[in-house]
Amino acid sequence: MHPQAMLLTESSPTPSAAAPGSLQGILQQVFGYGQFRGLQGDIVQHVSSGGDALVLMPTGGGKSLCYQVPAIARHRAGQGVTLVVSPLIALMHDQVGALEEAGVHAAFLNSTLDGDDTRRVERELLSGRLVLLYAAPERILTPRFLGMLDSLHERGLFSLLAIDEAHCVSQWGHDFREEYLALSSLHERYASVPRLALTATADAHTRADIIERLKLQDARQFVASFDRPNIRYTIVEKDNARQQLLRFLRDEHDGDAGIVYCQSRRKVEETAEWLVQQGIHALPYHAGLDADLRRRHQDRFLREDGLVMVATIAFGMGIDKPDVRFVAHLDLPKNIEGYYQETGRAGRDGEAADAWMAYGLADVVNQRRMIDEGEAEEDFKRLQRAKLDALLALAEAHDCRRVRLLGYFGEAYHQPVHCGNCDNCLQPPETWDATEAARMALSCIYRFQQHSGLSFGAGHLIDVLRGKSTDKTRQHGHESLSTFGVGGTISEAQWRGVLRQLIALGYLRSEGEYNTLVLTPTSRAVLRGDVPLLLRVPSLPVAKASRSGRTVRDGRSASAAASREAAAEPLDDDAQDRLARLKAWRAELAREHNLPAYVVFHDATLKQMARQCPATLDELAGISGVGAKKLEAYGRELLRVLAS
Ligand code: ADP
Ligand code: ZN
Secondary structure, eight states: OOOOEEEOOSOOOOOSSOOTTSHHHHIIIIIOOSSOOTTHHHHHHHHHTTOOEEEEOOTTSOHHHHHHHHHHHHHHTTOOEEEEEOSOHHHHHHHHHHHHHTTOOEEEESTTSOHHHHHHHHHHHHHTOOSEEEEOHHHHTSHHHHHHHHHHHHTTOEEEEEEOSGGGGTSTTOTTHHHHHHTHHHHHHTTTSOEEEEESOOOHHHHHHHHHHTTOTTSEEEEOOOOOTTEEEEEEEOSSHHHHHHHHHHHHOTTOOEEEEOSSHHHHHHHHHHHHHTTOOEEEEOTTSOHHHHHHHHHHHHHSSSOEEEEOTTSOTTOOOTTOOEEEESSOOSSHHHHHHHHTTSOTTSSOEEEEEEEOHHHHHHHHHHHHHSSSOHHHHHHHHHHHHHHHHHHHOOSOHHHHHHHHTTOOOSSOSOOSSBHHHHSOOOEEEOHHHHHHHHHHHHHHHHHHSOOOOHHHHHHHHHTOOOHHHHHTTGGGSTTTTTTTTSOHHHHHHHHHHHHHTTSEEEETTTTEEEEOTTHHHHHTTOSOOEEEOOOOOOOOOOSTTOOOOOSSOHHHHHHHHHHHSOOOHHHHHHHHHHHHHHHHHHHHHTSOHHHHOOHHHHHHHHHHOOOSHHHHHTSTTOOHHHHHHHHHHHHHHHHO
């Protein structure tokens, strides 16, 4: 059989009044959701009926339901336990918590359990009562565990094997690669058990590797769009980045949870400290912090409302907090893959979220230098440079960011040219022809060299080009150069843009301790005027966009987009009060159950309650995210909180 790749275009048709036992019924009754998202419906159907599948979906796409719904359906049909392989321990705990809240019997086995708890879980497993068991890969391959699986299998109670984070099998140097590779032996041992591999890593190489290593040649492939329509991409030129960040936090994300990525540990600490001084609720996170402190900070980020985590990229793997409202980058990531993975942590709940980045000349210089001075082989460096170039092109782009991002991952955007939800679409930047300016800059550098054999940094170069007299211009006799003052009509910010672009494109290189600028072998083409350069006019801070006027286009499902748009309508004062009471109630309950608040109810669910203010249990049941178990457990209390 040939693997079949399905490309997502619209949500699958689902009957509106489903029988309680049907897959749609499980979605409604257990999870309280009205509709499958995108490919979920097809996947769930295929897997429930025993087919193998490879699922590629972006972060936040809704992978968990792809195995949870089949697990429940198959368990109800007497087929026993679904085993979920996952390397992420914190995640297991919260997933199991969420399932138990929804009335699904689930458990995990990992190194955090003591002997008694382990034996209790093993008993539940062997009895076949468990619907889902989450386990770390190294655990599964122990003789003891395999013995239990054998026993289940013999009794026809090993229902389904779900392999989450399946890219672990492919990535060289990945912590869990060895264990993941060994998972293929499970297939040899239990050939009749259907398998489902899931990942958010999109590239073709990884996909092919997963198929080969896990022997999924006959599995059906489900490839979802990697678009995240609810994330708004904004990239601004640095101009006092801290203040820009603070403005962004205060104007757009007051009281929201989010992540601020910085490149170095020191910058993480300094930025977090500074934000706290500015009255922002921020915590630092990087690999240099004590493990205990790190865990505490991560825990607080997951459990408390509205914390800002300032972090290196050491933070984020396995964070499935759904209500991260923004991801901000104060430094340039290494490549688009990194950028997309990091920004993908925003808005998993499908509500409006921001990916915001400030970048400048120094970022370009630093990233280039890190590659140049790295230990890697020349071939690898070339690849790293090409990847950095693609990211720089994204940053300098004056057209739709989303079209570029998706294009990078080999996906054509369904509505070409405009997504309507990135900075460039919302406020098309002006451009200017910088071809002549680029020639001026390079010839000025050439003149420096001729004049004294010395090279200089960007600041001095710009002073000379703009004809600004300083101690340095006088001291070096640069005021007599023919290029002194030739670019006086071009602003300093524009000049920085020109230099950044020239460095990004390799027409200029920055060298040494003082980042002095030198020509490269390709500079000549620019000097000749052969390289047309169209640049964005550096923009002033974008005026605060009105959230309510924000349209989210979603290629997956028009109704989902509509409901998200409705969800973006601001709440009136009464509804705000209700929301505050609901959140306080949720925080209390989450503390009691030792779970993150979003496991109890998502923000989106509470908001809908606050807006619609249901007065009866029936009305409450109609809210997305309220399943039967939660309705029974919390319904009356919620009505009381709403009415109070
Ligand atoms: P992934 O693992 O792909 O990153 P998750 O499985 O964590 O994504 O799902 C992301 C969020 O979307 C979760 O909070 C989940 O509850 C929600 N979600 C998933 N499917 C649906 C659906 N059909 N309707 C409403 N919400 C959904
Ligand atoms: Zn756009």
